[in-house]
Amino acid sequence: MSIKKFINSVKESLGLDEFEKAGKKKSIKRLLEKLKSRKKILDKEPKKKLDKKEKKELKEELAIITLQIKKGEKILDELNSEDTKISKKKKGK
Amino acid sequence: MLRRIFLPSILIILGYGFFISPDFKEISAGVAIFLFGMLTLEEGFKAFSGGTLEKILEKSTDKLHKSIGFGFVATAIMQSSSLVSVLTISFIGAGLIGLTQGIGIIFGANIGTTTGAWLMAGFGLKVKISAYAMPMLVFGVILIFQKAKALKGLGYILAGLGFLFLGIHYMKDGFEAFKETIDLASFAVDGFKGLMIFIGIGVLATVVMQSSHATIVLILAALSVGQITYENALALTIGANIGTTVTAVIGSLSSNIDGKRLAGAHFIFNVITAVVAVIFMDQIISLVAGISDSIGIASDNHTLRLAVFDSFFKIMGVIMFIPFVDKLVNFLQTAIKPGKKKEEEFEGVKYLNDSVLELPATSMAALARETKHLYDNAFEIITHGLNLKRSNIISTMPLDNVIADSYSKNIVDIDDFYLHKIKGLYGEIIDFSAKAQSYMTQEDIQELYKLKLANRDIVEAVKDTKHLQKNLIKYSNSTNEHIKTQYDSIKRNLADLLRNISYITNTKEEDMILLSLSKAKLHAEQYDIVANGTVDNLIRNGLITNEMATSLMNDSSYAYDIHVNLIAMAEIIFIDSDSDLKSLSEDMVMNDEDIDLILKEKDA
Numbered sequence A: 001m002s003i004k005k006f007i008n009s010v011k012e013s014l015g016l017d018e019f020e021k022a023g024k025k026k027s028i029k030r031l032l033e034k035l036k037s038r039k040k041i042l043d044k045e046p047k048k049k050l051d052k053k054e055k056k057e058l059k060e061e062l063a064i065i066t067l068q069i070k071k072g073e074k075i076l077d078e079l080n081s082e083d084t085k086i087s088k089k090k091k092g093k
Numbered sequence B: 001m002l003r004r005i006f007l008p009s010i011l012i013i014l015g016y017g018f019f020i021s022p023d024f025k026e027i028s029a030g031v032a033i034f035l036f037g038m039l040t041l042e043e044g045f046k047a048f049s050g051g052t053l054e055k056i057l058e059k060s061t062d063k064l065h066k067s068i069g070f071g072f073v074a075t076a077i078m079q080s081s082s083l084v085s086v087l088t089i090s091f092i093g094a095g096l097i098g099l100t101q102g103i104g105i106i107f108g109a110n111i112g113t114t115t116g117a118w119l120m121a122g123f124g125l126k127v128k129i130s131a132y133a134m135p136m137l138v139f140g141v142i143l144i145f146q147k148a149k150a151l152k153g154l155g156y157i158l159a160g161l162g163f164l165f166l167g168i169h170y171m172k173d174g175f176e177a178f179k180e181t182i183d184l185a186s187f188a189v190d191g192f193k194g195l196m197i198f199i200g201i202g203v204l205a206t207v208v209m210q211s212s213h214a215t216i217v218l219i220l221a222a223l224s225v226g227q228i229t230y231e232n233a234l235a236l237t238i239g240a241n242i243g244t245t246v247t248a249v250i251g252s253l254s255s256n257i258d259g260k261r262l263a264g265a266h267f268i269f270n271v272i273t274a275v276v277a278v279i280f281m282d283q284i285i286s287l288v289a290g291i292s293d294s295i296g297i298a299s300d301n302h303t304l305r306l307a308v309f310d311s312f313f314k315i316m317g318v319i320m321f322i323p324f325v326d327k328l329v330n331f332l333q334t335a336i337k338p339g340k341k342k343e344e345e346f347e348g349v350k351y352l353n354d355s356v357l358e359l360p361a362t363s364m365a366a367l368a369r370e371t372k373h374l375y376d377n378a379f380e381i382i383t384h385g386l387n388l389k390r391s392n393i394i395s396t397m398p399l400d401n402v403i404a405d406s407y408s409k410n411i412v413d414i415d416d417f418y419l420h421k422i423k424g425l426y427g428e429i430i431d432f433s434a435k436a437q438s439y440m441t442q443e444d445i446q447e448l449y450k451l452k453l454a455n456r457d458i459v460e461a462v463k464d465t466k467h468l469q470k471n472l473i474k475y476s477n478s479t480n481e482h483i484k485t486q487y488d489s490i491k492r493n494l495a496d497l498l499r500n501i502s503y504i505t506n507t508k509e510e511d512m513i514l515l516s517l518s519k520a521k522l523h524a525e526q527y528d529i530v531a532n533g534t535v536d537n538l539i540r541n542g543l544i545t546n547e548m549a550t551s552l553m554n555d556s557s558y559a560y561d562i563h564v565n566l567i568a569m570a571e572i573i574f575i576d577s578d579s580d581l582k583s584l585s586e587d588m589v590m591n592d593e594d595i596d597l598i599l600k601e602k603d604a
Helices: A003-014 A016-044 A052-092 B002-020 B022-047 B053-060 B064-078 B081-093 B099-112 B114-124 B130-144 B149-181 B191-209 B212-224 B230-252 B257-279 B281-294 B302-335 B360-385 B399-404 B414-437 B442-476 B481-506 B510-526 B534-540 B546-573 B581-588 B592-603
Strands: none
Touching (some): A016 A052, A016 B510, A052 B592, B022 B064, B022 B149, B022 B212, B064 B081, B064 B099, B081 B099, B081 B257, B099 B257, B114 B212, B130 B149, B149 B212, B191 B212, B191 B257, B212 B230, B212 B302, B230 B257, B230 B281, B257 B281, B257 B302, B281 B302, B360 B414, B360 B442, B360 B481, B399 B481, B414 B442, B442 B481, B442 B546, B481 B510, B481 B534, B481 B546, B510 B546
16 A cells, blocks of 8 residues: 555544535534624614615625625535535535 | 854864874764754655644734744744744734734744653663664655655654764764774863853854754763763753854844844843853752752753753743733844835835745735735825825715815826835835745645736736826816716716725625625626717717827726726735635636626616
8 A cells, every 4th residue: 555545544544625615614504694794783883874875885884794695605515515425425424 | 254264264174183083083073963864854844834724823822822822833843943033033024923923932932842852851861872873864865765744844853853862972982993093071161161162162162053952962072971070061952052142143144133132132132041050050050959859850850950950040031021021022132123214215025035035924925915015105106196195095974075085186106106015015026036935835826826917907906096096186176067977976886896995905704705796896897988878878979089088088097997906906805814714715706707797787
């Protein structure tokens, strides 16, 4: 067995790749939480008191945050579905 | 001159020594192998020092007691206070830690070196240490030939330890054989005179070997066979502690001002501790005897008693200095000042120096900080080039007021600014990157490449500002309201971009960083007046002349490039390496498709 293969098998048996993935999942979850709470704050902003320019800025910020949340959720879904595939594969073995 | 005489003299003396005494040859070979072992060990630990280094440092050096603990543990593991000193200087050089933390690490490292004396006295002299050395060397060398960085590093550590053990074995054997021909103990000198002479010998031996650790091992080897007296061995130990500061002073020569101050602190600490030890020598010897008796060390076991003395003497020094660390820092800051710059001189680098070069983690951190330094200069030039005030940009003042409040009535000479604050600095960053690259792995080099791109983006943004400046000043004062409005708009949009970046630099809120970056990207596309048809409209309706239209088209292109370059730079250098965004930025930051989507939603 070459050293590379040996290292890969050690990584696999210790679950180091999954550790990395779990870290990414945690990061995205934390970020999503922050984005959602920011969106809540912006949603609650009293729109009547704002002038035209401020309303435009608020609308723009909301559009960006909504898009970021969508992107984040998509990444999280992808990571979760990869996990499901791996666990199914392991059960199959 | 001294250096030219020094090396040949040492070589001649050694050669003569080898000629007249084969035992002296064995001792010297032992020292040489021991020192080579230390070098190999250092090489091994360097292989493991990248990556998480910054995080470990940040967490383990935020308080003085933690810094001392870090210095102690690092030295005890690596068995080299010189390596820890040089690493600390490079951490300071790269701006990873401050002077107070650095002093804490040096204090800890001083105590950490005593573990070497304990290992040697308690283990090295009692067992046949060479039996352990051989397998270590064999396994070590096999691993050194492997490609994987971790295995290579482990190989260097094993081989290093093997050489250390082998060196100790030769030193011990040499002294034993030496005893049969010459009794060095007959040269022992008593009293204060002896103390001073042997302190001097200790200093000299450590300066020559560049390692107090090697000197102490040599002292213990000689003491174990009775070639030196216990009192003279104590004096040699004090001398070794002074001599070791020379390594730090030499290491600091290529460092920045804080590195030099740290070497100064190391020197002051070791010399004052030595002076105190000399003054209270008799009392310390009695105390060491008391401690040794209480822990069951026999009165004739001088090697272990020397280890007790070494520990006591160093811990005493640290306890003595802890209350004065702040005063020491203040003193060093006033005593060692950066050289005054001549007016004509170009602004140089702040963080890049040879002391940070060898470790990828420190060189990368230094380069990231230097890039931020370059951006700070660029921020000043771009703001003044646009005739805006920096204080207004970073405030919450409405952007219309920001552009109304001019920086100067005269045109700012961007060329002069560029020459003094950008060109030289950029050149040094690129030069340093090329040097640092040779110590880096492929992964590090990719990271470095991104930093180089960020630097190029900054320089391009400054150059674009220069192109933009002439017409910006001209048309901002034009009587044609239409062209004036367009140039004011370019100015306002750039001020908005600079404000967004300034916000990113000052916040740790990841969602806000993401929002600011996205906003900046979106605005860059919105403000592209060529793409959004504004220029066509102005020409078609005859509101501006052909000359004005050409200028506006060119200048809006420069402004767009400034946006693109500065956003690309901010994505690289202003996302904190500890932040969640670092691993997610590529997936989360808005791409062209997202921008189109939002713009369409806006238009709808």
